[in-house]
Amino acid sequence: MSDKNKPTEHETVPCEVCLKEIPRSEAKNVEADDYMLHFCGMDCYDKWCKEKDSH
Ligand SMILES: [Zn+2]
Numbered sequence: 001m002s003d004k005n006k007p008t009e010h011e012t013v014p015c016e017v018c019l020k021e022i023p024r025s026e027a028k029n030v031e032a033d034d035y036m037l038h039f040c041g042m043d044c045y046d047k048w049c050k051e052k053d054s055h
Pocket of ligand 1: 016017018019039040041
C-alpha cells in the first residue's frame, strides 16, 4: 500500500477507439457527460464523432 505517489504523467490510458495505450499527457482528452474519453489522435477522435452522430 505504499505506491500511492507514482507520477501520473507516465500513466497510460487506452484509446477509446483503437484501444492503443497512450501516455495520458499525449492523449486527446474529451469530456463526455461525467467522464473523460481518451484518443490517441484526431483520426480516432473523428471516428468516434462519426459513430456518435450515427446513433
Ligand atoms: Zn486510437
